[in-house]
Amino acid sequence: MRTVRIIEHISLDGVIQAPGGPEEDTNGRFEHGGWAFPHHDEAVGEAIGAAHPGGFDLLLGRRTYDIFASHWPHQEGPMAEGLNGARKYVATHRPESLGWGPAEGLGADIAASLRKIKAGEGPDLVVWGSSTITPALIEHGLADEVVLLVFPVMLGRGKRIFSDTAAATELSLISSKAAGSGVIINIYKPAGPARTGSFAESAE
Template identity: 50%
Template sequence: MSRLIAAVMVSLDGVMQAPGGPEEDTSGGFAHGGWVWPYAGEDEAMDGLFTQPFALLLGRRTYDIFAGYWPQVPGDAPHGGIAAAFNGATKYVATHRPDTLAWRHSHALGADVASAVRALKHRDGPDLVTQGSSGLLHQLFATDLVDELRLLVYPVLLGRGKRLFDDGTQASAFRLASSRSTAAGVVISRYVRDGEVRTGSFAGD
């Protein structure tokens, strides 16, 4: 079976919209695109994810951004290794336009995204890794399909924008497997699924 790993760059207040550049995603009037760039290089902490076999699981907007960028990155560029890994990986995409997936090794998930992802997880194959794709992540959290979170939490408040979690997220417990902080203040944490939410009370008997 494959694990589903959600790898996310997120602000202190949970915003994950447009980390890479001003024009990446301006929907909703978002005006802070490119907010990770003052911490350039911290995203390299995710490189370990892409040294083992993996498949990408993407929403359509993120897919279009990636498909327009990564195939153009040469192998000797600063991120050439990740570009080669992304270009060579199988891409599974949540889309209503399956006939327009031009990036090689791309496949549409179909109308029932949750069922398609569940079937992929039950096959023998590499782990599924998300990047960006807030709308898709909301579906995955609502159907309890995420096995692991890799979070890069940046020391910035954005106030508004697309967030990692919404009200549809299914209650679930995670265990902190590792954590470290960088000199720039980015907290890099790995959480693994740990059963159901456990509750109790501080009130006396």
């Protein structure tokens, strides 16, 4: 059984779209690309590095795959080596065009493919920035760890990490650290269905 770790740059109002640059993802006329960059500091970089163990594979949506494929093959250093060498599992309708390898498509039934991959042997699976795969992992109970880098910005609109169709779920906070830039680094583990109650009952 493989560990599935989601890592996201996320705004205070839940947006994960285009944190890295103005042209990263303009879908829906999103105009705030690059919102994470001004707040990136050493502590954030260390948290990202810690989320990628010595060996790992990647689960990516097609847009994230294309963004990474245009950038990381031209970079150097441990992170570039890890990402370039990782096997990439990609949600795509065009598996024949996955030139940044090793890579393979997840097929039409993404949830079934993710279950099969998770059940097999291999290194940790790291999920980056996908508004397609991330909701599916949470909805189907396939995520083991969620690393949220919460940035001190509000964007108002854009793609969000949590789907409206995802089941109501609780997450246990494993650790929390504030970076000097104001980014809050929270690590969670899924903790089962969301519970409900009433403050009126506790006052009786």
